[in-house]
Amino acid sequence: xxxxxxxxxxxxxxxxxxxxxxxxxxxxxxxxxxxxxxxxxxxxxxxxxxxxxxxxxxxxxxxxxxxxxxxxxxxxxxxxxxxxxxxxxxxxxxxxxxxxxxxxxxxxxxxxxxxxxxxxxxxxxxxxxxxxxxxxxxxxxxxxxxxxx
Amino acid sequence: xxxxxxxxxxxxxxxxxxxxxxxxxxxxxxxxxxxxxxxxxxxxxxxxxxxxxxxxxxxxxxxxxxxxxxxxxxxxxxxxxxxxxxxxxxxxxxxxxxxxxxxxxxxxxxxxxxxxxxxxxxxxxxxxxxxxxxxxxxxxxxxxxxxxxxxxxxxxxxxxxxxxxxxxxxxxxxxxxxxxxxxxxxxxxxxxxxxxxxxxxxxxxxxxxxxxxxxxxxxxxxxxxxxxxxxxxxxxxxxxxxxxxxxxxxxxxxxxxxxxxxxxxxxxxxxxxxxxxxxxxxxxxxxxxxxxxxxxxxxxxxxxxxxxxxxxxxxxxxxxxxxxxxxx
Amino acid sequence: xxxxxxxxxxxxxxxxxxxxxxxxxxxxxxxxxxxxxxxxxxxxxxxxxxxxxxxxxxxxxxxxxxxxxxxxxxxxxxxxxxxxxxxxxxxxxxxxxxxxxxxxxxxxxxxxxxxxxxxxxxxxxxxxxxxxxxxxxxxxxxxxxxxxxxxxxxxxxxxxxxxxxxxxxxxxxxxxxxxxxxxxxxxxxxxxxxxxxxxxxxxxxxxxxxxxxxxxxxxxxxxxxxxxxxxxxxxxxxxxxxxxxxxxxxxxxxxxxxxxxxxxxxxxxxxxxxxxxxxxxxxxxxxxxxxxxxxxxxxxxxxxxxxxxxxxxxxxxxxxxxxxxxxxxxxxxxxxxxxxxxxxxxxxxxxxxxxxxxxxxxxxxxxxxxxxxxxxxxxxxxxxxxx
Numbered sequence: 023x024x025x026x027x028x029x030x031x032x033x034x035x036x037x038x039x040x041x042x043x044x045x046x047x048x049x050x051x052x053x054x055x056x057x058x059x060x061x062x063x064x065x066x067x068x069x070x071x072x073x074x075x076x077x078x079x080x081x082x083x084x085x086x087x088x089x090x091x092x093x094x095x096x097x098x099x100x101x102x103x104x105x106x107x108x109x110x111x112x113x114x115x116x117x118x119x120x121x122x123x124x125x126x127x128x129x130x131x132x133x134x135x136x137x138x139x140x141x142x143x144x145x146x147x148x149x150x151x152x153x154x155x156x157x158x159x160x161x162x163x164x165x166x167x168x169x170x171x
Numbered sequence: 172x173x174x175x176x177x178x179x180x181x182x183x184x185x186x187x188x189x190x191x192x193x194x195x196x197x198x199x200x201x202x203x204x205x206x207x208x209x210x211x212x213x214x215x216x217x218x219x220x221x222x223x224x225x226x227x228x229x230x231x232x233x234x235x236x237x238x239x240x241x242x243x244x245x246x247x248x249x250x251x252x253x254x255x256x257x258x259x260x261x262x263x264x265x266x267x268x269x270x271x272x273x274x275x276x277x278x279x280x281x282x283x284x285x286x287x288x289x290x291x292x293x294x295x296x297x298x299x300x301x302x303x304x305x306x307x308x309x310x311x312x313x314x315x316x317x318x319x320x321x322x323x324x325x326x327x328x329x330x331x332x333x334x335x336x337x338x339x340x341x342x343x344x345x346x347x348x349x350x351x352x353x354x355x356x357x358x359x360x361x362x363x364x365x366x367x368x369x370x371x372x373x374x375x376x377x378x379x380x381x382x383x384x385x386x387x388x389x390x391x392x393x394x395x396x397x398x399x400x401x402x403x404x405x406x407x408x409x410x411x412x413x414x415x416x417x418x419x420x421x422x423x424x425x426x427x428x429x430x431x432x433x434x435x436x437x438x439x440x441x442x443x444x445x446x447x448x449x450x451x452x453x454x455x456x457x458x459x460x461x462x463x464x465x466x467x468x469x470x471x472x473x474x475x476x477x478x479x480x481x482x483x484x485x486x487x488x489x490x491x492x493x494x495x496x497x498x499x
Numbered sequence: 500x501x502x503x504x505x506x507x508x509x510x511x512x513x514x515x516x517x518x519x520x521x522x523x524x525x526x527x528x529x530x531x532x533x534x535x536x537x538x539x540x541x542x543x544x545x546x547x548x549x550x551x552x553x554x555x556x557x558x559x560x561x562x563x564x565x566x567x568x569x570x571x572x573x574x575x576x577x578x579x580x581x582x583x584x585x586x587x588x589x590x591x592x593x594x595x596x597x598x599x600x601x602x603x604x605x606x607x608x609x610x611x612x613x614x615x616x617x618x619x620x621x622x623x624x625x626x627x628x629x630x631x632x633x634x635x636x637x638x639x640x641x642x643x644x645x646x647x648x649x650x651x652x653x654x655x656x657x658x659x660x661x662x663x664x665x666x667x668x669x670x671x672x673x674x675x676x677x678x679x680x681x682x683x684x685x686x687x688x689x690x691x692x693x694x695x696x697x698x699x700x701x702x703x704x705x706x707x708x709x710x711x712x713x714x715x716x717x718x719x720x721x722x723x724x725x726x727x728x729x730x731x732x733x734x735x736x737x738x739x740x741x742x743x744x745x746x747x748x749x750x751x752x753x754x755x756x757x758x759x760x761x762x763x764x765x766x767x768x769x770x771x772x773x774x775x776x777x778x779x780x781x782x783x784x785x786x787x788x789x790x791x792x793x794x795x796x797x798x799x800x801x802x803x804x805x806x807x808x809x810x811x812x813x814x815x816x817x818x819x820x821x822x823x824x825x826x827x828x829x830x831x832x833x834x835x836x837x838x839x840x841x842x843x844x845x846x847x848x849x850x851x852x853x854x855x856x857x858x859x860x861x862x863x864x865x866x867x868x869x870x871x872x873x874x875x876x877x878x879x880x881x882x883x884x885x886x
Binding site for chain 3: 070087120156157
Binding site: 204207208209210304305308312380381383384387388389390391392458459460461462463464465466467468 | 519521522527528529540543630631632633634638639640641642645646649705709711712714715866867868869870871
């Protein structure tokens with residue numbers, strides 16, 4: 023599916039307007055997160071899993087982003103979902119994209135987002151006993167961590 | 172001089188010469204490898220780094236001797252000695268010149284092969300006694316490898332025996348005297364093939380790259396000797412190099428005419444040494460230009476290629492020898 | 500086995516299939532940094548692997564939120580310290596995309612030159628260390644390693660005369676580059692890459708004529724196209740698995756469209772295919788450098804004034820994801836800007852992080868010796884994995 027077809031089909035599936043521009047940025051409701059990802063992989067052909075991350079919008083809550091590509095057609099999709107204030111649960115993409123495994127573990131590590139159905143949700147970069155999730159805006163840079171400081 | 176004194180003196184001299192040679196052969200290898208790799212090599216200790224081996228030995232002697240808590244102490248402590256003794260014993264039957272050697276017995280080559288295979292006991296003890304997973308894996312690999320490669324090694328070494336008709340190393344050497352063409356490496360076809368197979372199995376028996384899977388520092392850190400330090404490590408190192416030099420001497424004796432060479436007779440040992448060092452550098456050259464192969468590939472190479480090939484060669488040599496002596 | 504705290508022997512459980520848990524790392528000669536692979540072994544065969552990373556974590560993403568757009572590029576080079584230029588490149592590209600800054604043509608060409616030189620330097624280090632993994636520090640691998648290091652030194656010398664630093668550069672700034680090439684640099688660069696080209700041919704002969712090298716690499720660590728895309732590995736690994744995708748060609752940035760080069764693709768997906776791709780990239784990279792040096796336009800090297808204060812660069816509200824083709828694949832930087840002098844959020848898409856995630860999928864079933872060969876062929880840099 024090329025870029026224009028992908029835009030049209032996603033817009034009709036999600037019933038929203040998708041702005042032109044690369045990458046194509048798609049706002050997805052949290053409830054349809056994994057469904058749209060599966061749609062992107064199987065229908066649009068975005069089989070290349072690029073990355074998954076999150077942004078902490080303070081009082082507006084967390085936002086999860088995933089970028090997938092269709093390398094043959096040059097379609098890049100940036101999927102975004104706003105989890106909403108106080109929510110830190112999200113559907114996992116690992117059953118769809120195996121590459122999401124480590125990325126979601128990193129998100130769990132850094133933002134404390136719990137990915138449902140993730141097979142192996144552990145901290146990945148920080149040690150197991152670490153307190154807090156450093157990339158949250160509420161986490162001060164100079165938070166003390168015995169025995170390190 | 173009473174004969175019992177001579178009996179003690181000769182092995183003493185040989186042992187010390189071997190140990191001295193080991194230290195300097197390490198320097199030779201390091202210099203040679205450095206030249207291959209566009210480096211200079213040891214240069215700081217003494218002129219052109221000539222005192223480097225002594226500094227190394229001193230350092231190893233002064234290092235703290237660490238025994239891991241979990242080690243099986245008896246086995247762990249005994250292993251370097253068990254490893255070293257066969258490596259030193261192989262020099263017992265090598266005649267360095269006609270009549271010059273510890274004991275040129277009539278089953279010399281058999282003794283050499285049997286004793287050099289004994290080092291595996293020490294090696295396995297080291298791997299087991301260290302109680303380290305790397306060491307254990309390495310010891311298992313070592314047993315695999317020695318079992319696989321001793322057969323081709325023995326078969327390749329038996330070819331000169333067939334050509335001479337004697338198991339006595341002195342006889343084998345004596346049969347190659349007189350002219351260059353008498354060297355067994357120049358024996359048509361059989362000599363060259365046997366030499367190549369001998370070198371390949373020597374590499375494996377000495378655990379050198381590309382067959383150094385039991386040392387394999389990129390996988391098993393240092394293999395069976397990972398837990399050894401100080402003097403015990405030095406003993407293992409000494410044993411390895413002694414074994415290597417012993418095999419080089421054997422190669423020079425079996426294929427390169429031992430002490431045959433131009434000049435007066437007393438230069439014989441020098442020629443022998445030079446030929447042994449040639450074999451040693453050949454092995455070193457291979458070592459520093461190949462990558463290591465995998466354990467299953469090593470076993471496949473031995474059982475599927477080298478063993479049948481040496482066996483075939485041995486049989487054809489026997490046929491040739493019988494034919495030439497008019498046996499048919 | 501030993502219970503460390505109680506110093507007592509614990510009987511090994513021999514019931515069921517015999518398994519040995521072996522730790523490879525975090526300190527291990529072939530860990531390429533600090534990486535711990537917990538291998539479950541049955542004999543010599545690896546049956547399962549758990550990769551433990553994070554030993555080199557410095558929280559670059561949090562750090563970048565506290566540093567301005569002028570400060571961070573030189574810190575960015577510390578993520579992938581073997582190819583420092585590419586990380587800086589990705590960061591400044593993202594900032595320029597949000598700020599809509601023009602980059603002068605000369606600066607674009609200079610960026611291409613250093614990025615390609617960096618690719619050669621990084622691939623040289625990869626070739627050396629990978630061969631050392633397979634050949635051992637006391638074997639033929641060390642020979643290749645020392646040859647490669649010798650050539651890499653020449654490139655580091657070039658960088659030193661350009662920037663003044665040999666490993667971490669700070670060459671890029673938002674809007675252009677920080678330094679122009681000194682007199683005679685172009686000539687020196689040409690002779691260096693000519694020499695490296697001829698030497699690379701020698702290494703290729705030395706390795707490919709070597710049956711043992713082929714035995715160790717062919718058919719080892721095969722990654723199918725489907726798995727490669729699913730996990731999101733990039734760069735030479737992706738191209739080694741038959742995907743013809745190179746950002747320099749498919750999504751040209753920084754004037755890559757001006758240069759004539761080909762993208763090597765291999766379909767086998769094993770270690771040898773990845774090796775072939777990288778060996779071909781040596782030649783392509785030097786072609787690009789030569790073309791860029793020949794066509795180097797004159798003009799300013801930055802659209803913005805030289806840096807005087809750390810908070811000098813402000814970019815408007817917005818977000819952008821910029822990616823460059825690094826030696827290890829797609830290095831991306833996702834920046835969310837809130838209009839201040841510092842990013843609100845910065846995400847590194849480290850190529851090594853994604854590439855390393857392939858290991859648990861391909862290692863089981865191989866021998867212990869293959870683990871290091873596969874890991875070396877992935878070419879991870881742990882500064883980038885852990886960030």
